[in-house]
Structure formats: structure tokens, C-alpha cells
Amino acid sequence: MKNNVTAKDVAKLAGVSQSSVSRVYFEGASVSKKTREKVIVAAKELGYRPNEFARSLITNRTKIIGLVMKGIQNPFYPQVLKEFTATFKKLGYSILFVSTNNDEIQKEDIDMLRNYNVAGVIITDASLSLNVTEDFKESQVPLVLFNRKIDNEQFYSVCCNNLDASEKIAEYLIEKGCSDVAYIAGNANTSTSRDREKGFTSIIEKNNMPFHKYTSDYTYEGGYKTTQKIIAEKKIPDGIFVANDIMALGVVDALRENSIMIPAETKVVGFDNIEMASWPTYNLTTWEQPITKMVEQTVNYLMAEIVEFSGYTENVEVNGELIVRKTT
Amino acid sequence: MKNNVTAKDVAKLAGVSQSSVSRVYFEGASVSKKTREKVIVAAKELGYRPNEFARSLITNRTKIIGLVMKGIQNPFYPQVLKEFTATFKKLGYSILFVSTNNDEIQKEDIDMLRNYNVAGVIITDASLSLNVTEDFKESQVPLVLFNRKIDNEQFYSVCCNNLDASEKIAEYLIEKGCSDVAYIAGNANTSTSRDREKGFTSIIEKNNMPFHKYTSDYTYEGGYKTTQKIIAEKKIPDGIFVANDIMALGVVDALRENSIMIPAETKVVGFDNIEMASWPTYNLTTWEQPITKMVEQTVNYLMAEIVEFSGYTENVEVNGELIVRKTT
DNA sequence: AGGTATTTTGCATACGTATGCAAAATGAAA
DNA sequence: TTTCATTTTGCATACGTATGCAAAATACCT
Structure with a gap:
């Protein structure tokens, strides 16, 4: 909000076109080193930051993952949250967070995530109602159920064994x-x-x-x-x-x-x-429960589906292990 | 992602203009009951959902709050997270979540939030570096430090007493x-x-x-x-x-x-x-620590600043109370 | 029925960016 | 220097929506 320096402003100062400014910020785009430097200097001087909304409007993609978490107060889940956040951050993705107490995800929560065009959704320890399930399958938004599986394998789920x-x-x-x-x-x-x-x-x-x-x-x-x-x-x-x-x-x-x-x-x-x-x-x-492995499995699947949606589903089980202490 | 029903499609089916469709989804806009109903029926049939990015591009506003949380594993903070999420949900705001281990917020985290044009930012138990502080003050994005205060009162902070x-x-x-x-x-x-x-x-x-x-x-x-x-x-x-x-x-x-x-x-x-x-x-x-009151104070300030930015700062202290149990 | 005030509507445009495509520029080889 | 291949660049446009403004429609009063 409020910073209205645009790619056009930068282009003017750098003496190039708005397209060239855009290309500097788009990975892999064709832009000469000379132009790149001119743009970066101008952008810095003006305090330019690309507008993610304009980008997403054009590309029809975001770098946002929706994370719906039930029961955040169980100490298991803050650790899960932390690991998801760190892993997605490395991949350049941000987390749109929803906390819920319901065993079944509310349609309004899913609608919110869909309105923001999230690249993928993770739902921990909760399931979807029937009509939300149908909507979701049609939407081609990748979804992972974490620590919850559905028997008919409609979605990809990751659980401990x-x-x-x-x-x-x-x-x-x-x-x-x-x-x-x-x-x-x-x-x-x-x-x-x-x-x-x-x-x-x-x-x-x-x-x-x-x-x-x-x-x-x-x-x-x-x-x-x-x-x-x-x-x-x-x-x-x-x-x-x-x-x-x-x-x-x-x-x-x-x-x-x-x-x-x-x-x-x-x-x-x-x-x-x-x-x-x-x-x-x-x-x-x-x-x-092997959190790190489970998180990894989840992220790998989501990233693959984001790159190329296949709709592949599976109930994945990750092996944990018995930790023997003094109560037995 | 992937749902490309637009306001234009809805307008065509409903026999009205795209402007009228937009007005139906914009609170307080002038639209007749008859038009509203035609639009809603058409929208439902087509599975239309407004594109938040196009909206934000025009309005230069979002309904997203950036929440930067340090030390999510301390059981105090999942409770804080839960209460923020619930409170902002009632107000129609979503949470863009950042987890950090650093005592000082990384510039890249702030940049990310700024790129998404968040309506406001809450930082729990961490502070800002000097250059990030300067950037922020210029940005006119409302910020609250939660459980952290800065001595020169550059921002609004909410702490226990x-x-x-x-x-x-x-x-x-x-x-x-x-x-x-x-x-x-x-x-x-x-x-x-x-x-x-x-x-x-x-x-x-x-x-x-x-x-x-x-x-x-x-x-x-x-x-x-x-x-x-x-x-x-x-x-x-x-x-x-x-x-x-x-x-x-x-x-x-x-x-x-x-x-x-x-x-x-x-x-x-x-x-x-x-x-x-x-x-x-x-x-x-x-x-x-009176979490509910502290959350309330934070949210009230943010909402007021979102409605009309004043840049008002203060170190607010909310009174907690001694809970006597068996360790004393 | 006519006049006036108010509400509603559609047109045209802009928001900031990415991108298709053709033109321009650059680099390499003969 | 010329030719050819490749890279880079700018122009024009579109993405989906909100909004200013004027025109059209509606409501109310005489």
C-alpha cells in the first residue's frame, strides 16, 4: 500500500522501456547486463518494488500457499507450521494462514484462499465437506491433506504410518x-x-x-x-x-x-x-511423527503439481519410530 | 488459480454491464435489487469468484495483515496466533504469516509483505533494523510491535505491564x-x-x-x-x-x-x-499476560490506522495479573 | 401529466505488469 | 565489409476489476 513507484517510473529514469524493467525482475528473461544494471540503479533510487497483484493478474499465478491448520495449540503443530514456513520461504513462497477449530474445513475459508489464487493448499488434521471437495477437484488447485487421509484417495495425503x-x-x-x-x-x-x-x-x-x-x-x-x-x-x-x-x-x-x-x-x-x-x-x-520428512513430502508434491498439474493422488505414509522413555 | 470466469461473463449471462456485476460485490455501491438478484444467479451458475488481485490493483488496498512471529514454539505464541486469526477473520482480513528465529526482522520478510501490499503488519517479540525502520515509516503501512517495544516510540507497541x-x-x-x-x-x-x-x-x-x-x-x-x-x-x-x-x-x-x-x-x-x-x-x-486484551488493543489500533492513517505511535501496556499456584 | 430530485446504469478508462511479435541491435563467421 | 544467426528491445495489448461521469431510469410531488 501507498508506494506508487511503477515500472514506468523506473523505465523513464533508466532510459529503457517498461518491458525491460519487467524483464529484469522476471527470472530467465532476456535482458542485457547493461540494461539490467541501469534498471537496478534506477529502481533502487526510486524505491521501486514490483506489484505482486499486477503480476498475478497477468500470470494467473501466485507464490502463495494456503495453510489451513486445526488445533494450533497442540505443540505438534507449531513445529509443523515452523517447518512449512521455512521450507516454502526457501522456495520463494509465502503462507496465507487459516486457523480452524473445525474438523471439516469451512467453505468460507476455502473461498478466501481461492480468491487469492493460492498456488496450493495444505490442510492439517481436517477434512473437506462433500461440496467443497467437488469444487476443489474442479479447480485444479493442488491440495495436500496433512495428518489426515480420505479413504477413497480423492486427494494427496501425507501421514505417519x-x-x-x-x-x-x-x-x-x-x-x-x-x-x-x-x-x-x-x-x-x-x-x-x-x-x-x-x-x-x-x-x-x-x-x-x-x-x-x-x-x-x-x-x-x-x-x-x-x-x-x-x-x-x-x-x-x-x-x-x-x-x-x-x-x-x-x-x-x-x-x-x-x-x-x-x-x-x-x-x-x-x-x-x-x-x-x-x-x-x-x-x-x-x-x-517424522515432521521433517512429512513436510518434505508435502512440499515436493505441491511444487511438482504447481509446476505441472497432474491431479495425481495418493495416501502417503512416512515411517516414524518408537522413542522409548520412562513411562514404559 | 485456473478459474477464469470473469465479471464480464457474469454480466453477459445476467444481461447487465460488468460495472453492475462489480457493484454487486462492492459493499455500499448503488445497485437495484432486481439487478443484484440477476447477477447473483448468474454468478452462482458460472461459479464466479471475484479476483482479489484485480481488485487490489485498482483499489491499492488489500484485506491482508502481515503477521511476523518469532518463536512460534513457545506455547504463548500459538495462542496469540489463534486469537489474531480469529479476530481478523471476523473483520474479513486474512493473515500472511512469516515465522522467524531472528531478534531483528529480516528485510526480505518485510519486502515480501510490502510486495503484497498488506493493510497492516504485526511483529511479535522482535524489532526492526534501522534501515527497515526508516523504510517502514515512509511507507505508511500501519505496524504494531507485539510484546516488544522500542524506547523512542517510533511505532505503536502493545505489551503486558x-x-x-x-x-x-x-x-x-x-x-x-x-x-x-x-x-x-x-x-x-x-x-x-x-x-x-x-x-x-x-x-x-x-x-x-x-x-x-x-x-x-x-x-x-x-x-x-x-x-x-x-x-x-x-x-x-x-x-x-x-x-x-x-x-x-x-x-x-x-x-x-x-x-x-x-x-x-x-x-x-x-x-x-x-x-x-x-x-x-x-x-x-x-x-x-492478558492475550485477549493485548490482541484486542492491537487489532483496534490497526483497524483505525487502516481506515485512516495517522501515524500515531505509543507504547501501550495492558495489565496482567499474578496467578498464584504451588511453586510459591 | 409534467417537473424535479434521486437512483441506477453503462461507457470508457486506468490500475501495474507480463508478453507476443516485429524491429533493432549485437556477435560471429566468411 | 557483408551476411547470417541470435539476442535484445520497445510497442501495443490484455489481464479482471473499480470508478468518474454522463445518460437513462425511477420515484415522488404538484
Whole structure:
């Protein structure tokens, strides 16, 4: 806003045409070194900055990525945000940020991003409604679902290997001697929670073990309250797999408050490996989601689709690993 | 990208001019109800969406706010981000997000925001270099420093009442019986850390008490390591004021690891009242930064400056309050 | 019905930039 | 120096929209 030095002003001062000024700022365009220098000197003197809107109007492209993030307060996601921002910055892309609390993205948020002609969209931990899905597929704007997948593979999604990971966690708890386990789920109907439950229960069932499932909401308070509820039932499991770390920390705190020894009486495993999981107070055993790899996968796909849209879709799973600490 | 239905297409289908189509989408413009309905029906049929770039090119305005955020991993800032996003969304503004690790904002980040002609800029917990400052003042883009102030009041800043708060914390620790206290500072040269130290030391000195200052970096690890260092010196203070909560949690964990009883032997006070401070495991006494009020103050100023730029500057302080928990 | 005031509409243009295309300039070889 | 190939440049235009202004339409009053 307010700086109205144009390419025409620069051209006049440099003694060249507006086209030449434009060419100086357009990568790969044909412009002589002499002209380039004249333009740069003039531009600097006048404080010229190219107008991105005029550019985008002509090119029908932007260097903006829409990032729709649910649950920014879960410490997993600020780290994700940070890595996306840094990676896209290196590629010359900016982030148009939307925060949401909804499991399903609002049409108005998508409309906003579309109005700004974003080059691509990333949605973390949320899905799209049916009509928004249809609109999107028609639009040919590349989209990645991050930490959420859709079963019919309508879009490209990047997740940790939730199913496999949860099987391994179940096996690990069994190996550690657990015989009566519980699973504390996140928000209902999220692919992450469903897969984590599925993997876990398949192993538990295969071993003919008792199993209790509780539903919570991916928050510390949710984990804490659910654990208080479990304790009130007087049937304390000897192993609890919690669908994410922030919830698991609430579980740990509730168990401790009730003088339940961890891991001697009850073992706790989280999922994410957020920063707090490694704090000495918690020392949580958890499955690490490989953020860097997941971000990389997402960015690679988006960049490829931006360069040449193919509409290719896939559910990509990136392998994480079990981080064993003191809760097991 | 890619949706090339224009106002001209809609106009043709609706049997009106492109101007009339434009007027339907421009608040307050003169357009009859009959024309409006014809346009809306046609627009819906064609899937028209106004092109924000063409608009901004004409109006020389956007509905984008640039938000430059340092240290997104400190749980204080995701909450700030969430509240800014929600508040600006209600006002029809979008967020162009920049994450930085630098104490001083990079010129390239500001250039990017300026190229997108943002309506205003918010910078959290970081300052501007001298030449960027000059550029900015000339640009007439409204700017707010959030949780950072500059002594010569070149910009509008919104902070918690750090000085006053720290005095009260010192008084509180004295009242609680402390006689040998320490202050653990955040990043050097930040106004928040400086003011928190200043307020604290002024009371401590007035009471002729011993005082030790340590410098850390506003991270959990920083707090943890600094405390290990303090403990290694064999002079454990009976009260520690820590410049922010995430650091204070590291302090608490380090004290515990060394079997130092909190608060019996050492009392700990943080600053922020992040979510983790209230967790039963920590139950940290802290000064609550009133995020909602600070966000509100920031948004009100920006909106006023966007409507009519005045260049008004001030260092605004919003009162927080002491939240007493189990560490004191 | 006529006159006046107000509202609505379309025309023409501009916003700042990229780009197709032809002309001009440059470089290299004979 | 001339010829040919390649690079560079400027002209003219378009991108999609908002807006100034005059004309047209509508509303209201006598």
C-alpha cells in the first residue's frame, strides 16, 4: 500500500522501456547486463518494488500457499507450521494462514484462499465437506491433506504410518508385560485416531487380551479427565496407548495424582514426540511423527503439481519410530 | 488459480454491464435489487469468484495483515496466533504469516509483505533494523510491535505491564519470605526481558537483598540448563523469577531432579501463564499476560490506522495479573 | 401529466505488469 | 565489409476489476 513507484517510473529514469524493467525482475528473461544494471540503479533510487497483484493478474499465478491448520495449540503443530514456513520461504513462497477449530474445513475459508489464487493448499488434521471437495477437484488447485487421509484417495495425503506404528506399540506393550490395556482415542472420525486404534486393537485381539476404548479430544484436559474417569471405574489398565502426546501428558498427570506408579503399575505410550514428551518430568514413551520428512513430502508434491498439474493422488505414509522413555 | 470466469461473463449471462456485476460485490455501491438478484444467479451458475488481485490493483488496498512471529514454539505464541486469526477473520482480513528465529526482522520478510501490499503488519517479540525502520515509516503501512517495544516510540507497541508486574513479583517473593533471589533473563536485549529484570531488581535493591542474574534464551532447555548451572554453584536461591513460563518449567524440572523442594526450599515464578503452567505437574505461579486484551488493543489500533492513517505511535501496556499456584 | 430530485446504469478508462511479435541491435563467421 | 544467426528491445495489448461521469431510469410531488 501507498508506494506508487511503477515500472514506468523506473523505465523513464533508466532510459529503457517498461518491458525491460519487467524483464529484469522476471527470472530467465532476456535482458542485457547493461540494461539490467541501469534498471537496478534506477529502481533502487526510486524505491521501486514490483506489484505482486499486477503480476498475478497477468500470470494467473501466485507464490502463495494456503495453510489451513486445526488445533494450533497442540505443540505438534507449531513445529509443523515452523517447518512449512521455512521450507516454502526457501522456495520463494509465502503462507496465507487459516486457523480452524473445525474438523471439516469451512467453505468460507476455502473461498478466501481461492480468491487469492493460492498456488496450493495444505490442510492439517481436517477434512473437506462433500461440496467443497467437488469444487476443489474442479479447480485444479493442488491440495495436500496433512495428518489426515480420505479413504477413497480423492486427494494427496501425507501421514505417519499410524496403523503400523500402533501395531508396534501394541506389541511393545505386550512384550513389556501388559495384559489389560486401554486406548484413549482422539476426536471421533479422524483418520489418525481411527488408524491408531485399528492397529492397536488388531494386535490386542490377536492376543486375546481385554481391551477398553475411551474417546477423548486430543487435548491435555481430555487426557486428564478421561484418565480420572478410568480410575473411577476401579479397573486400572496396566497399559494405556494414548492417541497423541498432549493427551498422554494429561493421562500421566492424572495417574500420578492418584498415586498410580508409572510404569510399574501402568505404562503409558503417546504419539507425536512433541517437545514436552522429552522433558524429565514426563519422559514419555511415544511414537515420533517424522515432521521433517512429512513436510518434505508435502512440499515436493505441491511444487511438482504447481509446476505441472497432474491431479495425481495418493495416501502417503512416512515411517516414524518408537522413542522409548520412562513411562514404559 | 485456473478459474477464469470473469465479471464480464457474469454480466453477459445476467444481461447487465460488468460495472453492475462489480457493484454487486462492492459493499455500499448503488445497485437495484432486481439487478443484484440477476447477477447473483448468474454468478452462482458460472461459479464466479471475484479476483482479489484485480481488485487490489485498482483499489491499492488489500484485506491482508502481515503477521511476523518469532518463536512460534513457545506455547504463548500459538495462542496469540489463534486469537489474531480469529479476530481478523471476523473483520474479513486474512493473515500472511512469516515465522522467524531472528531478534531483528529480516528485510526480505518485510519486502515480501510490502510486495503484497498488506493493510497492516504485526511483529511479535522482535524489532526492526534501522534501515527497515526508516523504510517502514515512509511507507505508511500501519505496524504494531507485539510484546516488544522500542524506547523512542517510533511505532505503536502493545505489551503486558512488564515493569509493574516484575515489581509486584519481587514484592510477592519478599512477602513469601525470600531473601536470596535470582532472575533468569530471556534473550539479551529484548524489551520484555529488560523490563522484567528492571522491575524485579528495583524492588530487590530497595530491600538491600542479594541478587543474582542469569541469562538464558526463553526456551525450556535454557531454563533447565541455567538451573543446573545455578545448582552447581552451590548457592541455591530461595526464590527464582524466570522471564517466561516455558523457561520456568525447565527450572522447575531441574530443581526437582536435584531434590530441591519447591516451594519449601526454592520458590519459582514464571511469566505468561501458558497452558502448561496450570497442569497439575507444574502448577506454576506466574504472571498472566492478558492475550485477549493485548490482541484486542492491537487489532483496534490497526483497524483505525487502516481506515485512516495517522501515524500515531505509543507504547501501550495492558495489565496482567499474578496467578498464584504451588511453586510459591 | 409534467417537473424535479434521486437512483441506477453503462461507457470508457486506468490500475501495474507480463508478453507476443516485429524491429533493432549485437556477435560471429566468411 | 557483408551476411547470417541470435539476442535484445520497445510497442501495443490484455489481464479482471473499480470508478468518474454522463445518460437513462425511477420515484415522488404538484
